[in-house]
Amino acid sequence: MTPIPPILDYAPPQEGRSLLSLYRSVPLYIRILIGLALGVAIGLLLGPGAENLKVVSKIILRCLGALAPALILVAVIDSILNANIKGRGAAHLAFLLILNTTVAILIGLLVANVVRPGKHAHLAPTTQPAEHRKAGDIGEQLMENIPKSVLEPLVTNNVIGVVFLAVAFGIALRRLASDHDITVVNQVIQLAFKAIIIILHWIIDLVPLAVLCTVAGEVGPKGFGVFKALAWFIVAVLLALFLQAVWYLTRIRFGCWVRPLDLLRGIRDALVMAFSTSSSTATMPVTYAALREKVRLREDSASMGALVGSNFNNDGTALYEAMAALFIAQMLGQDLSLTQQLIVVAMAIIASVGAAGIPEAGLVTMTLVFSAVNLPKEMVFILLPVDWFLDRCRTMINVMGDANVACMLEGKEKPETTIDKPVEEVAPLPA
Secondary structure, eight states: OOOOOGGGGGSTHHHHHHHHHHHHHSOHHHHHHHHHHHHHHHHHHHGGGGGGGHHHHHHHHHHHHHHHHHHHHHHHHHHHHHOOOOHHHHHHHHHHHHHHHHHHHHHHHHHHHHHOGGGGOOOOOSSOOOOOOOTTOHHHHHHHHSOSSSSHHHHHTOHHHHHHHHHHHHHHHHHHHTTSOOHHHHHHHHHHHHHHHHHHHHHHTTHHHHHHHHHHHHHHHHTTHHHHHHHHHHHHHHHHHHHHHHHHHHHHHHHOSSOHHHHHHHTHHHHHHHHHHOOHHHHHHHHHHHHHHTSOOOHHHHIIIIIIGGGTOOHHHHHHHHHHHHHHHHHTTOOOOHHHHHHHHHHHHHHHHHTTTOTTHHHHHHHHHHHHTTOOGGGHHHHHHHHHHHHHHHHHHHHHHHHHHHHHHHOSSOOSOOOOSOOOOOOOOOO
């Protein structure tokens, strides 16, 4: 590390650094709740005039949206490069991941359509909706998502195009790995990923301000109806997550030798850590150790589910983002057609991979889900006062999904021998 020149020893920025570190030492959800309280107070004080504050939220959202294509591109390439899966095991793993994620999103859409939490508040759209496509013209929509050039998806925030490029380059680089040393390329990808995360957290430092301005802009002219709707949204999401957990345990009951209650007892430390950290990546070593030591799965099943599957398995995130899109659409009085809901399914699956298992990354990818069905992206900030809690709940479902995949790979035949000593500490794989 380059030493600081002596002349800087007399500069006052040290005080600024300490203030920033003090600000960051406060958990994000507390900062968001403070922003919520201040937003309510400012909204009541300014009344309808508070709606002008939303321009601040739009600026911060524009910065978040600029990071989304790069985050998904690098995250997907990195996941493909570092996924150590081969042969029939890879096909089985892919089937389980796609099945679980699809079921999660369908559960989320079902609960959102039945409970309809967004109907408890009525908000006017804050932006002019983009030109709507015909609901039945799926072929035209697919053609619009096929990139016309390599750089176009990155410029237009076309998430399907970005994923198409990421998968193509990821597979091509994996093929080159057998003939060439691509360690440098892998390091560059990981450095780019880390750089994006650093920039992401710079912007996230401003998120409480965005929440303050968004809440003030809603409470000032429209009152407290939005909070009643958020309470219903919490109930709906928790119900959907519970149903997803029932799906996992039912599948394990009939497809694995492990009993569901034994699994829950075995991975409870991982579930508690997932709730406390809201990061499935940080919980990954604990999940793996629990599956090996306490549930006593085979090494290959535990590693495929906990270490490999966790890079692609974000069922709780996909479920939440699909429900969030329907919730906002219901509040705005824009009921989504069946075709639009299918688009939400596709976008949520893709966005859940781009979320990369890290806290707050879902905030970026959710903007892509919203824009895919012409919802105003700044409405994302309406969800943040409750997102800190729901984020922890859906991370627990992500971890339970990893355990489900490991158990389904294990099968109904119990191994003849089990381990008697703790496994070695496992470092998290790159997300």
